[in-house]
Amino acid sequence: MLKIKMPTAGTPYVLSDILRAKIGLIQSRRVISQFEDVLKEYFGANNLRLVNSGTTANFIIYKVLKELRKREEQVEIILPAYTAPSLLLPIEAEALMPVLVDIDPATFNLDITKVAEKFNSKTLAVMPVHMFGLPCEVESLLELTRDTDIFILEDGASALGTTVNGQHIGTRAPFGFYSLNRGKNVSTLAGGIITWKDSGLSGLFDKYISELTSLSAYSQFSMFLKVVALSLAVRPLTYTLLNPIVAKFKYTTLHTHFDSFQYTTMQAALGINLWNRIEYLDQKRVENGLYLLEIFKGRDGFRIPVIPDGSRVVFNQFPIVVDDLEKRAAIVEKLRQSGIETTTLYDHPLHHIFPKLHKTGADPYPNATYLAEHLLLLPPHAQINHRIIKEIQKVIDTIG
Secondary structure, rough: OOOOOOOOOOOOOOOHHHHHHHOOOOOOHHHHHHHHHHHHHHHHOOOEEEEEEEHHHHHHHHHHHHHHHOOOOOEEEEEOOOHHHHHHHHHHOOOOEEEOEEEEOOOOOOOOHOOOHHHEEEEEEEEEOOOOHHHOOOOOHHHHHHOOOOOEEEOOOOOOOOOEOOOEEEOOOOEEEEOOOOOOOOOOOEEEEEEEHHHHHHHHHHHHHOOOOOOOHHHHHHHHHHOOOOOOOHOOHHHHHHHHHHHHHHOOOOOOOOEEEEEHHHHHHHHHHHHHHHHHHHHHHHHHHHHHHHHOOOOOOOEEEOOOOEEEOOOOEEEEEEHHHHHHHHHHHHHHOOEEEEEOOOOOOOHHHHHHOOOOOOOOOOOHHHHHEEEEOOOOOOOOOOHHHHHHHHHHHHOO
16 A cells, blocks of 8 residues: 655645746746735835845845945854854855854754854844744844844744744844745745845845846746646655655755846746735644644653744744654654654754864854754644644654
8 A cells, every 4th residue: 555655845836826837937027026015015024025045035135234334344144053054155155254153952043142252343244043933032132233233134044924923033133034945834946035124225135136147938937847846746645656756856965056046927926826825824834833842742852942922933844852862763764654754954063064163172062963963853834734743643652
């Protein structure tokens, strides 16, 4: 009997999504502005632009920050020691320097209490990363930098939809960005969203975005075919049948470069259609995350993140720290046998991946190292139903 596998991520596309994306191939660039307007209303943001990826969105923000900085020596970007290695690419591309801070073992995010220790005359910006959809404390950072020339930019790449007291993360600081890549909360195959508060900077952002290359008609059609393929690949039955093929397209190596180009009309048309059911897609991740929280709450040997008061967390992945690595391996295998795939995401913190960030002597970021080595991620996306949640609980009850 065929055992159906459940993918770890993926936006479930419907037929109307594919049809709208196809129509988008022949639409004018006005459809991109229309999608931006949809997103402005969703986020409650006055200033917003689309580019080809979250990495490019981050890259454009750094270009603007370099224009705004008061001193040429301001080149340091403070970020958590456990996060996506690709975040270093735009930092290096703009001749900036990463400065790491350990994570808070309670929140799985940047340890806010240690950020000020890194401030000096070279500090340009602090980038809180909302890992797994979990909101990082931004208000404290804004207060901490209130009387300084240090900028705050939020990385909401994996947290699209998450709010704190009704306000979307990524819109609380002066700058923010999100990802619409295929593994994110909502995907237009690829894409990045930039937000900023000061409308006076719009011309500067538009200048840098206009300098990005435009894809040819052939390249856009190729992207459309990938959307069609992805719509099949993320469905449990076809994911199972095509698993040997799908596995070849999963990210397994470290990104060493990124391409920057303008967002396409095909993606914008797809995005507009997806946003017709954005509340459903968000709410499923919220509900599944809450169910998983209840499964692991109070269990010895497991640690779940502390959720800030007033938060509505739209989980990208549901994170658990498993103290016993043999137990973690047993859970992964048992869930795999049940057709539920898990992931460990980044197996090493940034200072282990990049030796230049690793000081000699004792580990400078032990909490980040422990998180990387003991993390287990469960899928909370819209295709996870009550039956699958119950199966996860059964496995944990048996092993845990």
